Amino acid sequence: MRNITPSLLLVFCIILGLVSGMFSSKSVILSSIEIFKTHEWLSPQPVIYFHCQGENKIILPDVKEKNFVYKFKGIESWQPIAGFPDKKCKRCGLYELDRLKSDDVFDEWELCPDEFLEGNYVHYKQKEFNATFACTECMTRVE
Numbered sequence: 001m002r003n004i005t006p007s008l009l010l011v012f013c014i015i016l017g018l019v020s021g022m023f024s025s026k027s028v029i030l031s032s033i034e035i036f037k038t039h040e041w042l043s044p045q046p047v048i049y050f051h052c053q054g055e056n057k058i059i060l061p062d063v064k065e066k067n068f069v070y071k072f073k074g075i076e077s078w079q080p081i082a083g084f085p086d087k088k089c090k091r092c093g094l095y096e097l098d099r100l101k102s103d104d105v106f107d108e109w110e111l112c113p114d115e116f117l118e119g120n121y122v123h124y125k126q127k128e129f130n131a132t133f134a135c136t137e138c139m140t141r142v143e
């Protein structure tokens with residue numbers, strides 16, 4: 001087909017890219033986490049979970065001990081921990097299940113795709129926790 005010019009092909013590729021971009025969500029992985037305290041005095045095994053507003057709670061089944069760095073490969077059954085469908089930030093937090101009162105909050109913050117410098121983002125809160133997240137698709141392009 002002689003009629004397909006390179007520029008037409010380019011336009012086609014751009015449209016294809018836009019369409020696939022509309023449906024793909026950028027995955028966020030929890031790479032490591034260390035908690036510095038637990039909030040429940042009565043329970044020896046804390047239940048720690050990550051939650052973004054309007055989404056499901058993601059329980060971190062392995063995170064039980066404080067002052068221990070848990071590292072993850074990104075392919076654990078509960079990963080990815082979050083996703084960004086667009087450029088908007090999400091209100092997320094780290095919590096501990098409380099059987100008697102409302103759940104304890106380690107921290108709540110805006111998780112933003114543009115804060116993943118070189119695909120990584122660290123969220124540290126003194127005396128609470130230190131978590132590193134990865135999102136390779138969030139990488140800010142240097143143009």
Ligand SMILES: *[C@@H]1O[C@H](CO)[C@@H](O)[C@H](O)[C@H]1NC(C)=O
Binds near residue numbers: 032069122124130131
């Ligand atoms: C947080 O964790 C990361 C990865 O383990 C580590 O490189 C960094 O030094 C830690 N930051 C603090 C303040 O503990």
